[in-house]
Amino acid sequence: MQADALQPRGELSLRTVAMPADTNPAGDIFGGWIMSLMDLAAGIAAGTRAKGRVATAAVSNLSFLQPVKVGDVVCVYTDIAKTGRTSITVTVEAWVLRRNQGERTRVTAAEFVLVAVDDHGKPRALAAD
Numbered sequence: 001m002q003a004d005a006l007q008p009r010g011e012l013s014l015r016t017v018a019m020p021a022d023t024n025p026a027g028d029i030f031g032g033w034i035m036s037l038m039d040l041a042a043g044i045a046a047g048t049r050a051k052g053r054v055a056t057a058a059v060s061n062l063s064f065l066q067p068v069k070v071g072d073v074v075c076v077y078t079d080i081a082k083t084g085r086t087s088i089t090v091t092v093e094a095w096v097l098r099r100n101q102g103e104r105t106r107v108t109a110a111e112f113v114l115v116a117v118d119d120h121g122k123p124r125a126l127a128a129d
Helices: 031-050
Strands: 011-017 054-064 073-083 087-097 104-116
Touching: 011 031, 031 054, 031 073, 031 087, 031 104, 073 104
Parallel strands: none
Antiparallel strands: 011 073, 054 104, 073 087, 087 104
């Protein structure tokens, strides 16, 4: 994941506005809130590919690149990087539109690994494409 990427990678999976209730004590948007949005977006992408329920197994290469401010429109993009027998690796990037204006800025990037699971929460083979 390049720090200087000019365009989001993948497809827009989630979009929301950062609100005052999402801030940390310093007044910036809490990193855990951004990470939860990224996890939701990864789950949407992986669940679509798995044609069913998925569970997050790992998060790696998580980088908070820029702060997110109240009023920023947070756009989360996902790209399926690879699939295994039961797992799906998703590259996730969070970008913002500052006050819903101007250029997009990449603020967070990570790689999520999700596993397709059955109704009992046990890993299951991915459905064919």
